[in-house]
Amino acid sequence: MVNVVLVSHGSMAAGMREAAEMILGEQENLEVFGVYPGDTIETFSDKLDKLIGLFSDPANILILSDLPFGTPSNVTGMMVLKYHVRAVTGCNLPMLIEVLDRREDATVEELVGIAMEAGAKNIVDVSKKLFGGESAI
Numbered sequence: 001m002v003n004v005v006l007v008s009h010g011s012m013a014a015g016m017r018e019a020a021e022m023i024l025g026e027q028e029n030l031e032v033f034g035v036y037p038g039d040t041i042e043t044f045s046d047k048l049d050k051l052i053g054l055f056s057d058p059a060n061i062l063i064l065s066d067l068p069f070g071t072p073s074n075v076t077g078m079m080v081l082k083y084h085v086r087a088v089t090g091c092n093l094p095m096l097i098e099v100l101d102r103r104e105d106a107t108v109e110e111l112v113g114i115a116m117e118a119g120a121k122n123i124v125d126v127s128k129k130l131f132g133g134e135s136a137i
Contacts, residue, residue: 001028001029001103001104002029002060002061002062002099002103002106002107002108002111003029003030003031003055003060003061003062004027004029004030004031004061004062004063004064004096004099004100004103005030005031005032005048005051005052005061005062005063005064006030006031006032006063006064006065006091006096007032007033007034007035007048007063007064007065007066007072007075007076008032008034008035008065008066008067008072008091009034009035009066009067009070009071009072010034010035010036011034012034012066013032013033013034013066014032014033014034016032016091016093016096017030017032019093020093020096020097020100023097024097024100024101027100030100031051033047033048033051034072035071035072035075039071041071041074041075044071044072044075045075045078045079048063048075048076048079049079049082052079052083052085058083058084058085059084059085059108060108061083061085061086061108062085062086062087062088062099062103062108062111062112062115063076063079063080063085063086063087063088064087064088064089064091064095064096064099064115065087065088065089065090065091066089066090066091067089067090068089068090073087073089076089086108086109086111086112088112088115088116088119090119091115091119092119092122092123094118094119094121094122095115095118095119095122097118098114098115098118099111099114099115099118102114
């Protein structure tokens with residue numbers, strides 16, 4: 001099973017975990033935490049560094065972060081360089097659910113592709129979907 005770490009600004013990661021567990025049930029090997037006002041890149045990096053150290057195999061970790069080029073994503077990039085973990089940024093709930101649902105049998109490399117595909121394909125213009133390509137407005 002691939003270990004998943006979800007990082008975000010504020011409590012978004014915790015909220016996404018709660019939502020995913022409502023749908024899939026309780027998840028093991030899923031860690032979440034956010035960066036909050038007063039945290040520095042160094043303190044956030046130390047938290048993530050310590051967390052990665054708790055797992056026996058960093059190569060079996062996928063980190064999902066909320067926003068490209070934000071502090072969680074930037075610190076994640078440092079962990080990619082240091083530990084060679086895999087990471088995807090721009091996480092949304094469909095992406096997280098698909099990753100958690102498929103991580104038992106997929107490799108971390110496969111999960112990166114699964115995450116990218118699920119995140120993108122679940123962004124939908126509801127008006128166009130409902131009105132056959134025409135906007136309701």
